[in-house]
Amino acid sequence: MTETVLSSATKEVVIGFDRPFVIIGERINPTGRKKLAEEMKAGNFETVIADAIAQVEAGAQMLDVNAGIPLADEPAILRHTIELVQSITDVPLSIDSSIVEALEAGLSVYQGKALVNSVTGEDEQMERVLPLVAKYGAAVVAISNDETGISEDPDVRFEVARKIVSRAADHGIPKEDIVVDPLVMPIGAMGSAGRQVFQLVRRLKEELGVNSTCGASNVSFGLPNRPALNAAFLPMAIASGLTSAITSPLHDEVRFAIWAADVMNGNDDNCADWIARNSESGEAAQTGRRGGREGRRRTASA
Numbered sequence: 001m002t003e004t005v006l007s008s009a010t011k012e013v014v015i016g017f018d019r020p021f022v023i024i025g026e027r028i029n030p031t032g033r034k035k036l037a038e039e040m041k042a043g044n045f046e047t048v049i050a051d052a053i054a055q056v057e058a059g060a061q062m063l064d065v066n067a068g069i070p071l072a073d074e075p076a077i078l079r080h081t082i083e084l085v086q087s088i089t090d091v092p093l094s095i096d097s098s099i100v101e102a103l104e105a106g107l108s109v110y111q112g113k114a115l116v117n118s119v120t121g122e123d124e125q126m127e128r129v130l131p132l133v134a135k136y137g138a139a140v141v142a143i144s145n146d147e148t149g150i151s152e153d154p155d156v157r158f159e160v161a162r163k164i165v166s167r168a169a170d171h172g173i174p175k176e177d178i179v180v181d182p183l184v185m186p187i188g189a190m191g192s193a194g195r196q197v198f199q200l201v202r203r204l205k206e207e208l209g210v211n212s213t214c215g216a217s218n219v220s221f222g223l224p225n226r227p228a229l230n231a232a233f234l235p236m237a238i239a240s241g242l243t244s245a246i247t248s249p250l251h252d253e254v255r256f257a258i259w260a261a262d263v264m265n266g267n268d269d270n271c272a273d274w275i276a277r278n279s280e281s282g283e284a285a286q287t288g289r290r291g292g293r294e295g296r297r298r299t300a301s302a
Contacts, residue, residue, distance in 0.1 A: 002176050004132045004139050006062065013061045015179060015211045015244045018261045020273070022062060022244035023233075023255070024094055024115075024215065025055030027212050028085065029066040045084055048245045052085050059259075060289035063089065064117065065106070066096035075105035083107045084191040094141070094246070102130045107136040110262040114138045116247075118181065121160035124218040130171040135158040140168070141213060144200075150183055152199040157182060158207075165198030165208055175210050179244065184214045185223040189230070193219060193235060200244070205241035216247040238265065264271035 003016040015022045030037035036047050048153055052063060065085055067078035076224045078097060085093060095106040096117040101210060103116055118141035119129040133140045142164040144157035151157055168178055182200040185193040197219075201212050214237070220229035231253040234245060238261040249255050262268040 002209050002211055004115075004179055005113065005270075006139060006155065006178055007112040008086060008090050008092045010090065011090045015213075017205060017211075017243060018267060019243070020267050021238055021242075021258050022213075023060045023249050023258060024057075024062040024064050024213065024246045025051075026143050026215070026243055026246045027055055027062035027250070029061060029096065030069050030080065037069045037072075039069060040077055040081070041069050045081065048081060048084065049088060050090050054090055056089050056251055057114050058195055059255055060091065060249045062092050062094060062115070062244075064096050065247050066095040067102065067144050068097060068099075074099055074288055075102040078102045079105040079109050083109050086111055093241070095112045099224070100125075101134065103129065104132055107138060109133065115141060115179065117141040119164060121163050123147070126164065126167050130168055130173060133177070134171045134173055135167075139179060140173070142168075142180045142210075144180060150185075151183040152196075154196045154203075158200055158203050161204060161210070162208060165210060175195045175208065179213045180204050180205055180208070181214050182212060184216065184233075185220040186223075187219050187233075188222045194236065197242075201237060201241040211240065211243040213244040213246060214242065216245040219248065227251040227253050230254050234258055235261040235264070238262075 001017045003014050006013045013022060028048055029041055037178050055063060063271055064087060065081055067081050074097065082093060092112055094115040094117045096102055107114060116133050116138045120143045125275055142161055144160045146160050165175055165178055179265050182197050184197055187193045204210050204212050216230055216234055220226035221234045223229060230247065235257050247254060259274055263271050263274050268274055
C-alpha cells in the first residue's frame with residue numbers, strides 16, 4: 001500500500017493505510033487567533049513555542065506551521081517560525097501557505113522532508129507549486145478544488161484530485177508523495193458533509209491509492225461542543241480510509257478517539273500503544289484523585 005514518508009532532521013513519520021493514523025497539530029496558525037497573529041507579527045513567538053511543545057507532548061506526530069498574517073512579511077515570518085519550531089521539537093512539519101514565495105522560504109531552511117500544504121487543481125497554481133515540491137524533494141497536500149471553486153459533488157472533487165496526481169507525475173512527483181485533502185465542509189451548514197468525505201476518501205484509497213488528510217475541525221465549525229463532534233467524525237473517516245488529519249491533539253476525546261480507531265483498524269499491534277497510553281492516563285488520574293482526597297482530608301482536619 002502507498003506510504004508517504006516525511007522527516008525532520010532526526011525523526012521519520014510514515015502516513016499509510018496500514019500505519020497508525022497521523023495527527024498533524026493544527027495550532028500554529030494565526031488564522032482566527034488575533035492575539036497570536038499580533039504576537040508573530042511583532043516578533044514574539046512565546047505562544048508558538050508553547051503550542052509546539054504542548055501538541056507534541058499530547059501526541060502529535062507532525063505539526064502544521066502557518067504564518068498567514070495580513071499586511072505582514074509572511075515569507076520571513078514563516079521561515080523564522082519553521083527554524084524555531086525545528087529547534088525545539090523533532091517532529092516533521094507541514095509548511096502551510098497559499099503564497100508560493102512563503103512556501104519556498106520555508107522549504108529553503110527546512111531540515112528533512114517536509115509536507116507542503118498545499119496545491120489546488122488550478123492550472124496556474126499547479127505549475128508554480130509542483131516544481132517547487134519536486135525541487136526540494138517534498139511531499140504535498142493536494143486540495144480537491146480548482147478554478148470552479150469547491151464543488152458540492154464528491155465525484156467532481158475526486159476528478160480534481162485525479163488531475164493533480166496526474167500533473168504531479170509530469171513533474172516527477174510520485175503518488176506516494178501526494179496526500180489529498182477531500183475538503184471537509186461544516187456539517188452545520190451542509191448535512192451531507194460527513195457522508196461526502198467518507199465516500200471520497202474511500203475512492204482516494206481504492207481507486208487512486210493515495211493517502212489523505214483534512215482540516216478535521218472544519219466539520220464542527222459554528223456548532224457547540226466541537227471536540228465531541230470532531231471525535232465522532234474522525235474514527236468514521238479513518239474507517240473510510242483517511243490516514244492523517246490536521247487537528248488539535250489537546251482535546252482528550254479527539255486524541256483517544258483516534259487511538260481507539262487505530263486499535264479497531266488493527267494498526268496498533270497487540271493494542272500495545274492503547275494499553276500504555278491508558279495505563280499512563282489511569283496512573284495520572286489515580287494520582288489526581290488521591291491528591292484531591294488528601295487535600296480534602298487536610299482541609300477538613302485544619
